[in-house]
Structures are given as structure tokens and as C-alpha cells.
Amino acid sequence: MDKQPQRRLFGTDGIRGTANKAPMTAEMALKLGQAAGLLFTRGNHRHRVIIGKDTRLSGYMLEPALTAGFISAGMNVTLAGPLPTPAIAMLTRSLRLDLGVVISASHNPFEDNGIKLFGPDGAKLSDETEAEIEALMAEDLSDRMALPERLGRAARLVDAAGRYVEAAKFSLPRGLRLDGLRIVLDCAHGAAYKVAPAALFELGAEVIPLGVTPDGFNINREAGSTAPKALCEAVLEHHADIGIALDGDADRVILADERGEIIDGDQILGLIARDMAEACNLRGGGIVATVMSNLGLERFLGEMGLSLTRTKVGDRYVAETMRAQGFNLGGEQSGHVILSDFATTGDGLVAALQVLSVLVRSSKRASEACRVFAPLPQLLRNVRYHGTSPLGLAHIQTSIETAAQRLAGTGRVLIRPSGTEPMIRVMAEGENQGLIEEIVDGLCAEIAAAAVQAAE
Template sequence: MRLFGTDGVRGLANGETLTASLALDLAVSAAQVLASAGQFEGHRPKAVIGRDPRISGQFLEAAVASGLASAGVDVLDLGVVPTPAIAYLTGFLKADLGVVITASHNPMPDNGIKFLAEGGVKLDDALEDAIEARLGQPWTHPTGADVGRIGFYHGGIDDYVDHLVATLPATLEGLTIVLDCAHGAAHESAPLAFERAGATVIPINDQPDGLNINDGVGSTHLDSLCKAVVEHGADAGFAFDGDADRCLAVDATGQCVDGDQIMGMLALAMQASGRLVEDTLVATVMSNIGLHQAMKAAGITLRTTAVGDRYVLEDMKAGGYSLGGEQSGHVIMSEHATTGDGTLTALHVAAWMGATGSGLAELAAVVTRSPQVLINVPGVDKNRCDDEQLLAAVRHAEEILGDSGRVLLRPSGTEPLVRVMVEGPTEAQATELAERLAGIVKERLAL
């Protein structure tokens, strides 16, 4: 089983896999692989490392820094900063390697290690495979002046916030914004960015203690944000996940605005300013049919990829596109960032509100979300989704829906289950068709 998943190495911190020993060994292996690839030639290598606030990040960060230094790499510790800040600072500080210690939106006991290449981009699969293959192999230990040094860089948040604000076409003066920081990595940088952009900011869930990250708060739990926006009479609210690489929004009435609606708004904003390359948006197959319809009406091409920001990024890079993302709120604005950036996304949505003089509810209405029902069917053979009777049932459901909906059968990438997704004009019809298809999946693909 491959150690690296779609977003680095993740697991229960200090459990069977994600230990301090593994973190140290991964760092050594990464340094060795990048050195062998010639990335460090002609200069002393430098890495930056940062983490989210969960307590296990402390020992994992220390282990990674030790491993890199023992392999002759100088290390700058950024402290607690968002994942997109580490990506930005990897390039800004001209580092050869960036390391992110986070488990993003996962519960606090989990953690993860993710490596970024020069410029702050994710390592490709081949390099990750090489790092994994090199684990535990003999290597030459540098000594004396050749070992790396570990230092601290305290200006990272200011540098990152300055970058974010510089991307905006105008100030956010006159807007009152609530920010749910998920007791996570954006607790300092996100409110600071909005304040510097001119908004009145009301931060909530911004007191991380190492244990409370994502605990009933943030982009996966919007109730407290909805309540706060209404109570404060704010213009909008934005919620981040633990490492702040994604965000969801709430309008002035307390209604949730998802990633599809956010992408739709930003696509129109970028199209209006001539910054939407090839008038194209990249999303995944899970994006709502309402986004497809809205983009078609605006003359914008919507390209779809497999689920996962990695695949969105790959398609964006291949076509040179400037906007992409996922329904979950992971939005990539490649003109300004190499990865999804929740704070950047929120700032630009707020800027579009200011530029148009419209409320978030009005702007989000460009995407009319069709009811979407998702059923996970466990305990089945996910490799047999080409079963003819199952495919016939899918075609029949598609005929019933016509242009008003769609059906998606998707085998899970990590579990023995199949996901059945149906969109339709009504919740009742989507639910009925999804349940019918889920029953056929269970019957036909039973293990």
C-alpha cells in the first residue's frame, strides 16, 4: 500500500504509521531524493516548514526539521501558518523545499506531512514514490559545518498577508465580515488580511489550544458562523478549515454558500476583468449541475476532473487556466497561488461584493443548486461498476431526469464502497432514484 495519499502522508499522529521516527526518515529521504535529482546543485539547500495548531504538529515538525538538518539542509521554521502561506513562502523565500504539517479538516488526533517543491508546488507522484522507496536506505551523513542549521522566520504571516492584500483590485471598506477560523492555522492571518484590506472584521473560533481545531467549527460545521453573521448584522461570513486551504461562505441572512457558488461568482468576476483564461473554469465531477448551467449561460467553458484538488491542479496547469476548485470550497486562483487558499478566495468574493454593490445572496444566486443526494454503499466490489445491469439502471435514471439532472457512480479511492450521486429537479425525485440505484449497487456488486 502506497504511503503517500492524494495529499501527502496522513494518519493518526503517533499511531502505527505517523510517528516521529517516520517523520524524521521521510525528511532525510526527501533531502536525499531531491539532492540526487540535482535540485541542490551549486548552493546550500534551504527548506521552510510550518504547521497547523494541533499539538502533535510540535513533535512532528521537530522531527522533520531534525531529519532535514541532519541531511545538510538549512531549515526555517515558520511556526503556525496556513498551508497556502507555506506554499507562498516557499517561493518568496527562495527555498528548495517546503514542508506542511497538517491534517487539514480532519479531527485533531490526525496529522499529516506534505512536501512542496521549489516554488511552492506539490511534488509529483514520481518524486513521492522515490522518497517512499528510499526510506531506510543507507546514506552518507554530513558532519561538521556540512550539517544543516535550524532557525526561525518570524515575518511569514506579514509577508503572506501583504501578498494577499496586494492581489485585490480595491479595498473592502464598508463591509462587515465574520470569519470562522476553525481554531486553526488562519486564526491570525485571516483577520489581519481582512483588516488590512479595509473591512470591519469579527473573528470567531480563533483561539486554538492545540486540541480544539475543527471541533464543531469551521468549514465543515457552519452553524456557529450562520448564527454570528445574523447576530452581528454582518454583510457576509467565511469559514475556513484547519489549515485554511478552503473556505465556504454565509450570506447576510445566514444561508450557506458552497464552493460551486463561490466558483461561479469568481468566474464571472474574472471574466468581467479579462482574467479568466480561455473563459474556462475547472471543477470536479461532483460539482452541481447548477454550476454547469450557470457557466454555459455566461459563455464559460466548465471542464471537469476526477475528485481531488490534485486533479484540478493538473488540468489547470496543462491548459494554463486561472480558476478551478471543488464544491467543498477548495478554490485555486493560479494567478496568485499554487494551491487552494481559503483566505484569498474569501477576500476576492468580498471584493466582488464591493465592486458590484451587491449582497452575497444576490451574487450566489447565479448558481441555482439542484437537489443533490449522495449515498455511500459499503461492502461492495468497487471494481465492478461496469456491470451491465447496473449501467442499464443508470441509463434509465438519466432518461427520467433528462436535462434537469444527472447521475454519477463513483468508486471510492480509499475504501471498499461505491458512491451514488443523483441530482434532480426535486429532493424527492433525487432521493428516490439514488436509493433505487444504491439498492442495485448493493445487489449486483455484493462481495
């Protein structure tokens, strides 16, 4: 059996790092454009790629470097400017392009940046394809670049934002409007700062915007889905019906009800699943979520005769499973919600619109409509380490197995390495809060001690 190429640059969601430091440099972006351009040059037509970005200052560095790489590989480049990740995925497919690229580090602070790639079908690339790109990046590609007469061109897509707004609005039932709804919308000073308020306004809502004045530095700073305090406060201050918080690239969403209390991705998935099932629109007999989703969601679905298929963490793994097994709803507790009838990747705006649709049709308050199950106590803590991960040590594995046995039938233990940094994530959930805390505290202490010993 041939050995599969290894991924070193690509993590769970593209390439990510501190801007202008390896690997997130202009040189890397140039090589990535050349390698991906070569790999996706298939056939004799003029090949095309679209590049979108969020509002980080470093996007001005990475965008031209990627553009140069693709042009040198013979690809025409379409520049979309700041747009949500799902918008670029949608445009890649609808414009029949060969490749889509998003320059974003999602919910990370402005110092970081990242690059995500989408294939012609609008789906994130597989691990195998990313490994092929990495292998090409390690080669000398100078003799494989386009001849002078075959170089690509670059142009801007002036109606990119409008195309996405219309596509998002189309996800609502025909004729449904949001008139009378007062909505606080936090765009995290990120990629959706124009399109999300526009879509809600055009549908009739009264929009109270937050996080819509990006300056290159303030993306996700005390704003958006990972810092919803300002959203909750604004909902109460303005007596809003609901609050919507997107992250920097708007592929995830967290909500706040009219009382200013958070509604996470699991509740959103449960609500949409029930609504789709009642309308006979849910395919696959259930939904897809990751190992992090709460057991309460799984039990709620089970009571309706629906299944919960779990994947490893990462919305692209959710999407891959959905495509392979015929599901049309999936997502993550963090707020990635994939509705494959309308999008190929997580789309915070489209997911929020489905919740708003339920509110309008049911005439219920968000606090009543959006809390569909009682979550089991769940505790997640992180343990940093230096050098080799301590998870492979025999006594650590024994401790993990012992902890899982203590929760057998009433909960579960999940220990996993972070896909983006040297960190072990320790999670347990179950019916007994005290026992959950005891187990997580004990495992974190053991893993931390083992990490110190391994580093000495």
C-alpha cells in the same frame, strides 16, 4: 515500459492518518524528511526547506521529526510555525526554496494529522514524485546521509505571517478597501487564526472573529467550513454583511450570506469566473473543477460561452490541469478555490477577498451577488466496506450503468472510492429530486449488500 513505483502512504492530499499511529508516526516523518531531502538535493547550493503546520497537538511531535530528517539529509530547515497551507506554498516559491512542507490534516479532527509537500514552484508534488519518495523511504538510507560537516541547520522565519498577509491583501484591486463591511470570520481554531483576522482588519473591515483560540484539541470542532452552523448563527446575531468559514489549514472556504444561508464552492467559482470574464482576466476560456461540481455551474458557465473542464477529486488535480491547459481559475465544490494569478494552491482567504471585492464594487448584498446559478438537486451518500471494494463486481457495474441511462440527458451518476478511507461515495444529480433519491438509495443498498457478502 518500466513499471511506475506505487504510492501506498500518499493519498489524494499527502500522507494522513491518526497521530502517533502508523503511518502518522515520528519515525515515518523522520524517514520522509530524509527521503524527500535526498530527492530534492539537486545541484551544489545549500538546499533549503520550509515547514509550516496547523494548530494540532501532534504537530509538536511531527515537526521536530521532519526537521531531523531534513537536517540529516543536509538541508537547512526554515520553521514558519502555524500558517495556512497556501502561505507555505507561497513562501516556498517566493523565498526560492527547494521544498515546502505543511503538517496538517486539513478539515479532519485533532486526532488526525497529515503531511503535504510542495516543490520549488509552490505546487503540490505529482503522483510520480510522491511514489519516488515512498520508494526511497523503503530503502536503507544510512549510507547516503550527509557527512557531519554537511549537516543542515534550523532557524525560524519571524516575518512569515506578515509576508502572507501582505500577499493576500495584494490580490485585491489596487486601492480597494473593505471599510463599512461587517464580517464574521470563523478560522476553525486552525492555521489562519492570526493571519486571516489581521488581513481583513487591515483592509478596513469590522471583523467578528470565531474559532481563533486554538488549544491543540479544538481544531475544526463544531467550527470552520465543515461545520458552519456557528458561522450562520453569528451572522444573524451580529447583523453581518457576510460570513467566512475557513478549514483547519485555510486552503478552503465556505461563505454565509447576510441571511445566514450557505454559499458553497461552486457558487464562489461561478461568481469569480463571471467577474474575471467581464474584466477580461479569465484565461483558458473557462474554469477547472472536479467531477463533483454541480451541473448547474456547468450550465451557468455555458450560457456565458465559458467551459467547465472536470478532473478527478482533489485540488492538486485541478491545479495540475490548470497549469497544463492555461487556466487561471479552478476549484472544488467543497471550497478549494485556486486563483493561479495569486496562489499555487487553494487559498480560502484569497478566494474570500475576491468575493468581498465584488460586494464592494457592486454594492449588492451577499444573498443577491453570491447566488449566480440555481443548482440541480444533488445527493451524495457514503457506503463503508471491509476488505475488498465491491465496485469491481459485474452486477454492481451493471446497476451503475442502468442508473446512468435513466438520467441520460437530464443528470448524471458518479460512483467513486474514497481516496482516504474504505468507503464508496455514491452521487447522483439531475432535474428530478425524487428520481435522484431513488437512484442513490438503490445503488447504496446494492453496494452495501455486496460489501457484506464480499466480507463473509
